[in-house]
Amino acid sequence: MSESGTQNTVVTALAAIGRPVVNGFAGVGSAAIFAGRTIRRGLTPPYYPTRLIEQFFQIGWLSIPVVALTAIFTGAALAQQIYTGGSRFNAQSTVPAVVVIGMVRELGPVLTGLMVAGRVSSAMAAELGTMRVTEQIDAMRTLRTDPYRYLIAPRLFAAIIAMPLLVCLANILGIFGGYLLSTAKLGFNPANYLSMTADILEADDIVMSLVKAAVFGFFIALSGCYAGLSASGGAAGVGRATTNAVVAAFVTILAANLVLTVAAFG
Amino acid sequence: MAETPKLALDHVAKRFGSNQVLRDVTLSVAPGESLAIIGGSGSGKSVMLKCILGLVEPDAGTIRVDGEDMTAMRAADRERIRTKFGMLFQGGALFDSLPVWRNVTFSLTQGRMLRKREMRDIARENLERVNLGGDVLDLYPAELSGGMQKRVALARAIAPRPEIIFFDEPTTGLDPIRASVINDLIVELVEDLGVTAVTITHDMKSARRVAHRVAMLYEGEIIWTGPVDTLEDCGNPHVERFVKGVAQPAE
Ligand SMILES: Nc1ncnc2c1ncn2[C@@H]1O[C@H](COP(=O)(O)OP(=O)(O)OP(=O)(O)O)[C@@H](O)[C@H]1O
Numbered sequence A: 001m002s003e004s005g006t007q008n009t010v011v012t013a014l015a016a017i018g019r020p021v022v023n024g025f026a027g028v029g030s031a032a033i034f035a036g037r038t039i040r041r042g043l044t045p046p047y048y049p050t051r052l053i054e055q056f057f058q059i060g061w062l063s064i065p066v067v068a069l070t071a072i073f074t075g076a077a078l079a080q081q082i083y084t085g086g087s088r089f090n091a092q093s094t095v096p097a098v099v100v101i102g103m104v105r106e107l108g109p110v111l112t113g114l115m116v117a118g119r120v121s122s123a124m125a126a127e128l129g130t131m132r133v134t135e136q137i138d139a140m141r142t143l144r145t146d147p148y149r150y151l152i153a154p155r156l157f158a159a160i161i162a163m164p165l166l167v168c169l170a171n172i173l174g175i176f177g178g179y180l181l182s183t184a185k186l187g188f189n190p191a192n193y194l195s196m197t198a199d200i201l202e203a204d205d206i207v208m209s210l211v212k213a214a215v216f217g218f219f220i221a222l223s224g225c226y227a228g229l230s231a232s233g234g235a236a237g238v239g240r241a242t243t244n245a246v247v248a249a250f251v252t253i254l255a256a257n258l259v260l261t262v263a264a265f266g
Numbered sequence B: 001m002a003e004t005p006k007l008a009l010d011h012v013a014k015r016f017g018s019n020q021v022l023r024d025v026t027l028s029v030a031p032g033e034s035l036a037i038i039g040g041s042g043s044g045k046s047v048m049l050k051c052i053l054g055l056v057e058p059d060a061g062t063i064r065v066d067g068e069d070m071t072a073m074r075a076a077d078r079e080r081i082r083t084k085f086g087m088l089f090q091g092g093a094l095f096d097s098l099p100v101w102r103n104v105t106f107s108l109t110q111g112r113m114l115r116k117r118e119m120r121d122i123a124r125e126n127l128e129r130v131n132l133g134g135d136v137l138d139l140y141p142a143e144l145s146g147g148m149q150k151r152v153a154l155a156r157a158i159a160p161r162p163e164i165i166f167f168d169e170p171t172t173g174l175d176p177i178r179a180s181v182i183n184d185l186i187v188e189l190v191e192d193l194g195v196t197a198v199t200i201t202h203d204m205k206s207a208r209r210v211a212h213r214v215a216m217l218y219e220g221e222i223i224w225t226g227p228v229d230t231l232e233d234c235g236n237p238h239v240e241r242f243v244k245g246v247a248q249p250a251e
């Protein structure tokens, strides 16, 4: 291969890596502008309380079954794992402590975030994407109504409010799942288990759990709304927007989780 | 000094990627005038209207509404100017999650559930003007035929009594009787209410009925404009071919 041929190959390879990276950063930039605009406009009138309640119902209430089941199953599985793992060095008694720390600090917020992202980000992207490609969003702007206030802000704010409540529920049910398995199968004394759980749990853990939840709620709605509003090109475009929304929500949730965890406990 | 035009586009250009849709559009519309825009499919007629409404950002040129330059404006002022407009979208663009009556009154309530009885009355009145009965008030857009959707969209565009109305192919997809009702409505809006109208149409009969003046968009420029009765023998070969429906000879 000639020298310039090699160079071209290298350049092509670098471009192949560089392009998505540059596009990624450009996407982050415009998503940030999008978020800023939504918050600024959402906090100034006209307000749409009915839209907010509607979205709160969609995001919060309708997510309860899936969040509850996920939390119970995970809490119970966690208890079994800690018990079996802990028995290797005679530490079976740490089950209540590890379950509560694991659920409240980490699994409660993250699993709830991922489950809600799967349900909600995709639905938001599909609905807003369809409105985008059928020009309903353009039409709204000609009808004296700001889509940021009417469509986006209620979704963003509802997700930020709903997620901490769902995570509270997930934490409680996760601990409860661990408790059920531990008392029914692993031979823990119910009263002891609960008092050990209460002893180990600190206010900071709960605060951090709820902060994470609110941040994840923000990313869930932002991913869904941004992907939906940037959709173009008919049904296929809406399909792509839906996929992008879920991927973006998952990645941002996991990255934010790492950042927050290291910042708070590192 | 001449009267300020209601709308004035000056050297407007817009491109999507490598597709230069509008090259150099210069056009003005007087208050109370009814202008028809003709041009081949994909020539950029809809894009031109969206540029005027600020839904699409032009790359170059100025757009003045009552003498105020939209392109140099802050977002809030632009929203204020936009309230002078009503737009019938080519595809209807009805809100499919809302019933017909809430679609029609959307601009009056800004999407909120206010003064229900009054709003339903207003919706009924506006639907009547497009020849639709009160039986459609509670239907959803998906339950309507294509032509009915178009007429609901038209009722929605006229409901806030805008000063300037854009009609993007108002009669496409309507039977001749319904089409003539819509043509009459446009004429009535212009003559009785003093509305300024810009109508995109492929239907020469409709153009002759509703417009005072016609402009033809071709390859990103307005290549001809003149009174509607000179359309037939205007001396411009592109316009004459278009009006008579003759295919362009191969190059
Ligand atoms: N949002 C957009 N992104 C990219 N390209 C676009 C966009 N909107 C329009 N175009 C392109 O601009 C060109 C003009 O489109 P436009 O809808 O204005 O045509 P038109 O003159 O209204 O045609 P028709 O009579 O068929 O409605 C087309 O080539 C279209 O592909």
Ligand SMILES: [Mg+2]
Pocket: B045, B046, B047, B090, B168
């Ligand atoms: Mg068009």
